[in-house]
Amino acid sequence: MGKITVKHFINVNLRPYIVGDEKLYPPYLLITVNRKTTKVKSHSFSELQSPENFKKHIRSKEASSEVLAVTDLITSQVSVFNENFDTNLFSSFYNLMPEYPLINSQIFERVMSNTKLKNDWSDLILGHKGSNPQSGLTFFDWYKPEFQNENKKQLSASGLTIKQVNQIVLISFFEFLQVIARSQQKYNSLLSKYPLFFEDAEGFALSYASLNQKKPKD
Numbered sequence: 116m117g118k119i120t121v122k123h124f125i126n127v128n129l130r131p132y133i134v135g136d137e138k139l140y141p142p143y144l145l146i147t148v149n150r151k152t153t154k155v156k157s158h159s160f161s162e163l164q165s166p167e168n169f170k171k172h173i174r175s176k177e178a179s180s181e182v183l184a185v186t187d188l189i190t191s192q193v194s195v196f197n198e199n200f201d202t203n204l205f206s207s208f209y210n211l212m213p214e215y216p217l218i219n220s221q222i223f224e225r226v227m228s229n230t231k232l233k234n235d236w237s238d239l240i241l242g243h244k245g246s247n248p249q250s251g252l253t254f255f256d257w258y259k260p261e262f263q264n265e266n267k268k269q270l271s272a273s274g275l276t277i278k279q280v281n282q283i284v285l286i287s288f289f290e291f292l293q294v295i296a297r298s299q300q301k302y303n304s305l306l307s308k309y310p311l312f313f314e315d316a317e318g319f320a321l322s323y324a325s326l327n328q329k330k331p332k333d
Contacts, residue, residue: 117149117198119189121182123157123173125164132163139163142172144181146205148189153202155209157181159253184258185209191258191281195323204309206300208285208291212254215291216240216247220254223287224322227280231273239266239280257284275324282323289316 130136131302142160146153159181160172172178188208193200217223218240227236240251243262247253256262258281267277293313296302306313 118147119186119193120147121189122184123143123169123178123182125166127166131279134163137165139165140169142169144185146185146189148193148200149198151200151202153206155206157208158213180261183260184255186256187260187263187281188212188255188285191278191285194278195282195285195319201308204305207305208288209255209294211292211295212288214257215254215288216250216252217254217255217257217284218233218251218286220287220290222286222290222317222320225317226283226287226324228274229321230324231258231277232270232275239269254284257281279323286312286316286320286323289313 122145123142125140125142127138127140129140131140133139140163142157142164143154144157146155157331159175164172169227177241189200189205192205192208216228218237224236227239228234230236232239237251240246240257241267243252245261246256252262257266257294263277263281266280270277270280289309292302292305293316296305312319
């Protein structure tokens, strides 16, 4: 796997938003994987930033957590898709995953219920400090370091590694991505590019759970 670089930035060459005497800019993440580069708007910044505030925020726990979460998400994507980093697919994952609670995934539930965790799989999602008390972790929350570290301990007796479950989480998201891609044109091209994953996401997720990794050609 090639080098993964993730960092926050604001483009001060763009026309700023003027509020009072301050020039404000939207924060982005700049991502480079295997010499492919893309950018996405940052989730960890809740508002536009002045250059001075931006410098402070990128040293915050939230910003650091986002960088590590994106790195783990990309690591899972590149691993599942044979070292290929599809920037459009990544942007779909990054932009949509925060909106969907992992507890709502039927694929994730069925796959994890077939492991040694059986009915205890929901403990990986619910009851974490800092997560939604009703719905637990979102798909994106799963990759944040504070939850990764906690879930590593819970997985230790299950025979599964955090790397395996990271891949299962990513593949399970195709359950929701399929509905979105059919209804929103900007995601529609993914249906023809990854037909096997849309047709049998559960089968691929089960193969990662059993270590019999089934990887189709792109």
